[in-house]
Amino acid sequence: MEHIVRTATNGDIEGLKSFLGRTEVELQDLENWMDFCLVAEDTQSGELMGTIGIQPFADAGLLRALVLKNGSAEDILYMLQQAIRLAKEQKLGMLYCVVNNKNARNLFYLLGFKEINVEDLPVDVRQSSTVKTAEVVNNSKIMYYSINNVDN
Numbered sequence: 001m002e003h004i005v006r007t008a009t010n011g012d013i014e015g016l017k018s019f020l021g022r023t024e025v026e027l028q029d030l031e032n033w034m035d036f037c038l039v040a041e042d043t044q045s046g047e048l049m050g051t052i053g054i055q056p057f058a059d060a061g062l063l064r065a066l067v068l069k070n071g072s073a074e075d076i077l078y079m080l081q082q083a084i085r086l087a088k089e090q091k092l093g094m095l096y097c098v099v100n101n102k103n104a105r106n107l108f109y110l111l112g113f114k115e116i117n118v119e120d121l122p123v124d125v126r127q128s129s130t131v132k133t134a135e136v137v138n139n140s141k142i143m144y145y146s147i148n149n150v151d152n
Contacts, residue, residue, distance in 0.1 A: 003049050005082050008037035012048075015039075019048045025065045029055075036061060036090060038082055040068070040075075052079045054087055054095065057124045061087050063097035064130065073107070080111055088147050095145040096125055098134040105141055113143040 008016065013031060016039070020030075030037075033055050040050035050068035054061035063083060068075055087095045097113065099105045118126060118135060121142065125131060134140040 002043040003040045004043055005038055005040045005079065007086065008034050008039045008051070008053075010034055012037075012039055015048050016051060019051065019069075020065060020067060023067050025067060033064075036086065037065075038079065038086060040079065050075065050079060052083045054083060054090070054092070055128065055130070056090070056092070057122065057128070059092055060094040060096060060122055060125055061090070061092045062125055062128060062130060063095060077107065077111075080107070084111070084145065084147070093147055094122075095147060096121065097143050097145075098130055098140055099143055100134070100137055100140040102139075105143070108143050108145075111145065113145045116142050116144045118142060 013034065016030065016037070030053075033053060036054040036056050038052050039048060041047065042049055050071055051065055052063065053065040055064045066076070066079060068079065084095065096116070097108065099108055118131065121131065131142065134142060
């Protein structure tokens with residue numbers, strides 16, 4: 001199945017809410033970070049096949065809402081690479097994520113992410129509901145990626 005990945009627009013909000021509503025992804029303030037959200041669409045049907053978002057905090061971002069419909073490891077990797085590209089375009093200096101799956105953690109390591117302690121996060125990121133939830137979930141790890149690692 002052929003698909004394209006593009007930056008979301010305000011016209012995608014309802015479709016994203018419907019798509020993400022079937023998951024456990026928190027949708028609070030989705031409208032406020034549409035410029036930091038990517039969607040994957042089927043090129044023939046226009047059907048939403050996946051999304052990844054970055055919740056912005058000053059000069060950092062927190063990866064959110066990586067959801068793919070029937071996604072392979074290659075699709076996940078591609079979406080993550082596109083999110084890193086978007087973070088650079090948006091002039092973010094650091095990208096953070098919460099990972100609670102060992103296989104996913106290994107994928108993030110391959111991309112150059114490193115683990116970080118909660119207390120070392122910027123205050124606004126640390127106080128986000130995503131990070132607060134991660135603190136009580138077993139096996140959750142917080143990881144970071146320096147956008148300066150990305151070639152122009």
